[in-house]
């Protein structure tokens with residue numbers, strides 16, 4: 001009882017501190033003279049580069065290209081600045097639970113039944129995410145064919161602005177030591193590098209708990225070379241076809257918030273390009289809306305076919321996440337992802353802790369709250385709006401003590417299971433239909449089971465003894481009820497305590513979905529769209545596998561990397577032509 005009272009006091013004090021941080025955040029908004037609402041844009045304009053999507057890849061790319069060329073960056077969402085839901089670590093989930101059309105987050109539910117989210121804001125997913133920052137492994141960089149040195153320089157360019165060392169407190173320390181006891185060794189200390197063992201990774205939250213996003217990378221931009229338009233959803237890419245050996249992208253159509261249509265075209269110049277950076281859902285969707293995609297699908301929507309490309313929208317994957325909530329007798333800090341265990345068997349183990357004070361309520365499971373669509377107490381296909389509403393209500397009525405504790409999660413590497421994406425309407429603001437086929441491949445399921453087994457070892461470790469109730473056994477922990485109905489095993493005919501079934505029934509997303517415009521299938525190794533000219537795709541939709549333990553560092557790196565490569569190729573090409 002004593003500890004509960006203490007926790008309440010701690011919570012109140014903490015909420016006060018966090019409010020103060022929210023206030024600071026809006027003071028820190030940069031002075032971006034190049035950022036405007038699309039409503040103020042002329043009906044027609046001309047640029048050397050047009051980038052569609054001001055997200056995690058689009059911002060560093062635009063900043064880099066603006067150094068020497070005129071660049072238009074079109075983002076369908078608004079500005080992240082001045083919004084403490086975005087800037088505050090403690091507000092994690094506030095945007096994800098805001099389902100209004102102006103929310104920086106747009107919810108979608110895959111055909112698998114798992115509730116998910118995509119960004120709709122300048123800075124993209126880096127404005128919504130859990131902040132963990134970690135590079136891809138050198139072997140990943142080699143396999144993809146990136147230049148290792150330029151990749152490293154690009155990571156450093158990103159890190160100067162957005163990456164920090166997190167403060168490791170009691171819960172994260174216990175997870176770190178528990179991972180080592182469970183055999184996830186060696187301990188590699190604090191590092192951005194991806195290597196086997198346990199490490200403390202970077203974060204885009206600074207020491208004050210303030211988020212730094214990909215939009216902050218626009219401070220590298222040449223303000224005379226860049227125009228950023230907000231609330232500017234692109235409806236289609238325009239192609240020149242007549243008299244050309246292949247379709248040539250030469251312009252885009254976007255609408256402003258008043259519904260007025262604008263067109264932007266490439267200036268005449270053989271090397272000017274349109275670059276799509278609309279994310280793993282947005283990029284394949286926009287290609288299809290522009291006539292590049294599977295012919296039968298385009299025909300069904302009366303879209304004029306520019307290029308029959310059956311592989312657009314194929315190879316969609318989402319890394320399955322499964323988690324266990326561990327109620328703690330000792331108080332824990334508020335933390336998102338900081339420590340990670342990188343196992344040899346292809347499962348990554350991470351943790352989060354503390355109640356989340358978003359919306360002023362200490363009754364919230366944060367990264368695992370039904371408010372943001374995370375619901376593992378019913379199997380994926382039963383996660384209906386009613387089931388979700390019921391879980392939200394239940395959460396609101398629980399005793400505060402039920403939230404004391406933390407989560408240990410595991411995420412499956414790769415994954416090897418893949419799915420597909422189809423458009424449902426011709427409106428780019430509508431979600432396409434997506435299927436990820438979680439655990440379709442047995443290897444993914446095996447990795448999940450090994451991951452959960454390792455989490456059990458962490459819970460049973462000496463390092464964790466202060467943060468678990470001795471009376472709770474592991475099977476009971478995997479099927480909690482009265483105090484905290486969170487790991488409750490879904491009830492159905494096949495319900496069993498097998499870990500295979502636990503993985504399938506409680507699968508959630510860690511939002512690392514990727515694919516749809518994969519290298520070798522839709523784009524070449526230079527990210528040029530196959531079969532057309534003057535068009536590239538540069539973002540997470542091009543990945544065959546999710547890089548590192550978590551992807552955002554590599555998505556930002558890729559934006560910078562390709563910007564530098566495009567500039568230098570052009571510089572060399574221009575010199576040769578002279």
Ligand SMILES: Cc1cc2nc3c(=O)[nH]c(=O)nc-3n(C[C@H](O)[C@H](O)[C@H](O)COP(=O)(O)OP(=O)(O)OC[C@H]3O[C@@H](n4cnc5c(N)ncnc54)[C@H](O)[C@@H]3O)c2cc1C
Pocket residue numbers: 052053054055056057058074075076077096117118119120121122123124125126128129130131132133134232233234235277278279280282283286337428510511512513539540541550551552553555
């Ligand atoms: C809740 C959450 C937690 C996560 N946690 C982590 C984490 O801790 N660590 C980590 O590394 N990764 C994390 N991720 C994943 C990571 O943030 C994403 O992989 C990454 O942001 C994807 O970048 P992207 O550039 O491919 O797409 P995005 O960043 O989504 O960018 C796409 C942009 O294009 C815009 N757009 C789309 N269509 C159009 C159009 N037609 N016209 C104009 N604009 C358009 C969108 O509004 C968006 O801003 C998380 C993601 C989420 C959502």
Ligand SMILES: *[C@@H]1O[C@H](CO)[C@@H](O)[C@H](O)[C@H]1NC(C)=O
Pocket residue numbers: 031033
């Ligand atoms: C922002 O920059 C403009 C142009 O350089 C300048 O006029 C303005 O005073 C600046 N505003 C702030 C708040 O620094």
Ligand SMILES: *[C@@H]1O[C@H](CO)[C@@H](O)[C@H](O)[C@H]1NC(C)=O
Pocket residue numbers: 067068567568571
């Ligand atoms: C950018 O432009 C300047 C001036 O024209 C030129 O000297 C420089 O080489 C260019 N750099 C790149 C990377 O294109």
Ligand SMILES: *[C@@H]1O[C@H](CO)[C@@H](O)[C@H](O)[C@H]1NC(C)=O
Pocket residue numbers: 083084085093094095097098359
């Ligand atoms: C912040 O999130 C809350 C909860 O989802 C929402 O009601 C509010 O409108 C959001 N505020 C902003 C500025 O987006």
Ligand SMILES: *[C@@H]1O[C@H](CO)[C@@H](O)[C@H](O)[C@H]1NC(C)=O
Pocket residue numbers: 138147148149152193
């Ligand atoms: C890039 O940096 C990593 C460490 O982060 C290092 O292991 C690797 O060798 C470097 N690659 C090159 C080509 O310098």
Ligand SMILES: *[C@@H]1O[C@H](CO)[C@@H](O)[C@H](O)[C@H]1NC(C)=O
Pocket residue numbers: 037231257
């Ligand atoms: C820009 O447009 C959006 C959407 O119409 C609106 O909410 C916002 O207030 C506008 N901002 C400015 C600075 O005009």
Ligand SMILES: *[C@@H]1O[C@H](CO)[C@@H](O)[C@H](O)[C@H]1NC(C)=O
Pocket residue numbers: 300301302
């Ligand atoms: C496509 O066009 C046909 C003929 O004009 C029309 O009947 C059909 O409803 C249209 N389909 C869609 C999805 O717009």
Ligand SMILES: *[C@@H]1O[C@H](CO)[C@@H](O)[C@H](O)[C@H]1NC(C)=O
Pocket residue numbers: 379492493494504
């Ligand atoms: C239950 O098992 C049957 C037979 O193996 C399978 O077809 C079905 O999908 C399973 N249901 C769930 C919810 O796992």
Ligand SMILES: *[C@@H]1O[C@H](CO)[C@@H](O)[C@H](O)[C@H]1NC(C)=O
Pocket residue numbers: 479481489495496497
């Ligand atoms: C989980 O707990 C509930 C409620 O105590 C019980 O009815 C159910 O049988 C348990 N499930 C398993 C698989 O142990």
